Amino acid sequence: MLRIITDFDGPIMNVSERYYRAYLFCLREVRYPDQPVSPLSKEEFWALKRSQMPERQIARLSGLDATQAEKFYQVRKRTVHSMPYLVYDTPVPGAIDTLKRLRQAKVDLAVMTMRRVRELDDAFDRYDLAQFFPLDRRFCLSNDYVKTADVKDKPLLMQRALAQLPAAEEIWMVGDTEADIVSAKTHGIKAIAVLCGIRDRTQLMQQRPDRIVNNFGEAVDLIFKESNVVPANAVGAAIS
Known part of the structure; x- marks a missing residue:
């Protein structure tokens, strides 16, 4: 049995609008009355996020002082994953079609x-x-879980998943962050990183995933090719 375990945000859901809206809200909340600030464009902001620039540094680049940058960080932490902002997430183009393809191929799929x-x-x-x-x-x-750090919490989640799921001959993990790659490597699972999420190629390469591709669809193309689920000459994946 072939199993694919996929992260949700990044491979399936585009979170860039949520993060950008939260960023703009935090700027408005923290700025002094009549203080001029310089909001980054969405493209600028998202590029910095994907490069893992610290939140406080993004705040300073946007015109806030050091004290405000600390407050910005705290407000952002409370805001970006809150329910009012999660509504801005939308499926990555092609992701739902890829899920349909996996279902049709009867791949054992977990999120x-x-x-x-x-x-x-x-x-x-x-x-x-x-x-x-x-x-x-x-x-x-x-709902009441107290988070520590993704690179610590997610391997524990992977441990629970592997204990509960039936055995599979081949398992792949698809994700967009260091936590996904660490989780896979900790448990001896092949990891594919996608570039449609919150980390850029430079950050992902530091974690040494087995492959880096553009999106979930290309990840599945690669897995199918290497697992002989589809003919080898079907659809190739852009492998880095």
């Missing part, structure tokens, strides 16, 4: 995400995504 149950359920309801992931193929955080 593994640092979202909490209510946050994942909300997105599933809005975009009818539950059809692709039965309850026993969803691995996320409980």
Whole structure:
């Protein structure tokens, strides 16, 4: 049996609008009355986020002072993953078609995400995504889980998933962050990183995934090719 475990935000959901809206809100909240600030364009902001520029540094580049930058960081931490902002997430173009392709090919598919149950359920309801992931193929955080760091929490989530899922001859992890790659490597699973998420190629290369491709569709093309799920001359993936 071939199993693909995929992250949710990044491979399936585009979070750039949510992050940018939260950034603009934090600027408005923290700026002094009549203080001129210089909001970054969405493209500028997202490029800095993908390069992992610290939040406080982004705040300073936007015209805030050091004290404000610290407050910006705290407000942003409370805001960016809150339910009012999660509504700005939308499926990555082509991601739902890829999920349909996986279902048609009868691949054992699971989702593994640092979202909490209510946050994942909300997105599933809005975009009818539950059809692709039965309850026993969803691995996320409980609503009361106290997070530490993604690179620590996600390997534990992977451990739980592997303990609960039936055995599979071949397992791949698809994700867009260092936490996804670390989780896979910790448990001896092949990792494919996608460039449609919150890390750029430079950041992903530092984690040494098995492959880097542009998006979820290309990741699946690659997995199918290497696993002989489709003919080798079908659709190639852009492998880095």
